[in-house]
Ligand code: SF4
Ligand code: SF4
C-alpha cells in the first residue's frame with residue numbers, strides 16, 4: 001500500500017494505481033477525455049492535470065498516467081489546476097467546436113469564451129479509437145500517421161482495411177464524431193445538436209479528410225436523396 | 236520487387252534484435268524508398284499491425300513511401316540557413332531541376348526536398364546531395380553542385396585536394412612491394428593483390444591515392460561482400476587486428492613505405508580505413 005496526501009486528506013492506495021484512479025475512488029472528480037477504463041492510459045488530452053509537490057517544486061502532471069508515490073502531495077482542483085483545465089477546454093473548443101462532449105465539458109467548467117482562431121477539425125488526436133481498435137477489438141486497423149500538423153488517424157495507405165471488423169467501436173469512443181452519424185435522423189439524435197450544426201461531411205470545405213470508417217459515408221447521400229424526394233413531392 | 240531480399244533483410248535484423256527502424260533503413264537504402272510490399276512483409280514478420288509500421292514510416296522524414304530519384308538533394312531551410320538566404324537557394328534548385336520540393340524529376344535523376352535543420356548551422360546555407368554536405372551555398376553555386384552530383388563525388392581532384400596523396404605499400408609479412416607501376420590508376424601505380432571470396436580467386440587492383448576508393452577486380456564483387464586479401468608474393472592472407480570503424484569487419488593491414496601502416500576494410504562498398512603514419 002502507498003499512502004499519500006490527496007487534497008489534504010491522508011489516503012492509502014494499492015501500489016501501481018494512478019492518481020486518477022485514487023481520486024475517483026476517494027470521490028474527487030477529475031475530468032478526462034482521452035481516458036477510458038479498459039484502455040491503456042495515453043495522456044494525450046491533458047485535461048486530467050493535477051498539481052503535485054509544494055512551493056516552487058509544484059508542477060502539473062496528468063493524473064491518468066501518473067502513479068501514486070509514497071508521501072506525494074496532490075491537489076486535484078487548486079487554482080492553477082482549474083486555470084490550466086479551462087485553458088485546455090478553450091483550446092479544444094477552438095479546434096473542434098462541433099463536439100458535444102467538448103461543449104458539455106465547457107459548460108460544466110464554466111468556460112464562457114473562446115479567444116483563439118476558430119477551426120473546424122474533425123479529430124483531437126486523443127487516440128481513443130486507435131487504442132479501442134488495437135486493445136479491445138484486437139484488429140489494429142487504424143493508427144496514427146504522419147506527424148506535427150499532418151498527423152492524422154486512418155488506415156495504412158488510406159486503403160479500405162482488411163483488418164477492420166466494421167464494429168464501429170472507433171466511432172463509438174470518439175469524443176468528436178459522436179454527432180456524425182445521427183445527422184440523417186435528427187429526431188432520434190440524442191442531443192439535437194445536429195439539427196443546428198451542419199454535418200461534418202456536408203461542409204466539405206471546412207471538414208476535409210473525413211475519417212469515418214465507412215468512408216465514403218452514405219449518411220449524407222441518404223439526406224440528399226430524402227431532400228430530392230421531398231422536393232419532388234412538393235413540386 | 237525482390238521479396239527474397241526483403242525477407243532476408245527482415246530476418247537478419249530480427250535475428251540481431253535490431254529493431255524496426257534499422258530494418259526499415261536498410262530496406263530504404265536498398266530500394267531507395269519503402270515499397271508497400273516491404274512494409275507488409277515487415278508487419279507480417281515482426282507480428283505488428285501494418286498501421287504501426289506505416290505510422291513509423293510516415294513519422295520520419297528520412298523515410299519515403301514514394302520511389303525517389305537517383306540523387307537526393309536536400310536544401311536546409313532552418314533558421315540559420317534561412318537568414319542567409321536559403322530560400323533563394325531552394326528556389327534556384329527547384330528552378331534548375333524544374334520541380335517543387337518533395338518532387339522527383341521526370342527522368343528519375345533527382346529528388347528535391349527541403350529540410351528544417353541539418354544541425355550544421357554554422358555552415359549555412361547548407362545543401363546536402365547524397366550525403367555530401369555543401370556549405371555556404373548561394374544561387375550561383377547551385378548549378379555546380381548539381382553538375383557534380385551527376386558526375387559523381389568520388390571523382391578525385393588530385394591537384395586541388397591536399398587530403399589526397401599517393402601512398403606506396405608493401406606486404407606486412409614478406410615486405411615485398413605491392414605496387415604495380417605498369418598498371419596505373421588515377422595516374423599513379425596501383426596496389427596489386429590477390430583476392431578471394433566464395434570459390435572465386437583472382438587479382439584485385441586498388442588506387443594508391445589515399446582518399447580515392449577506386450578498385451578493379453578480376454571478378455565482379457557484389458556489394459557488401461567481404462573478401463579475403465592475399466599477398467601475391469608470399470601468398471599469406473593479409474589480416475589485421477583492428478575492426479572497421481564503419482562496419483566492424485576485420486580490416487586488412489599493409490605497410491606504408493616511409494613508416495606506418497594503412498588498414499582498409501575488405502567489405503565491398505565500405506570506405507572504412509585507418510592510416511597510421
Ligand atoms: S470499426 Fe474497424 S477501425 Fe473501428 S474499432 Fe472496429 S475494427 Fe477498428
Ligand atoms: S478520431 Fe476521435 S477517437 Fe480517434 S483520435 Fe480523433 S478524436 Fe480521438
Ligand code: FES
Pocket residue numbers: 031032033034035042043044045046047048049062063064065
Ligand atoms: S485523460 Fe489524462 S491526459 Fe487525457
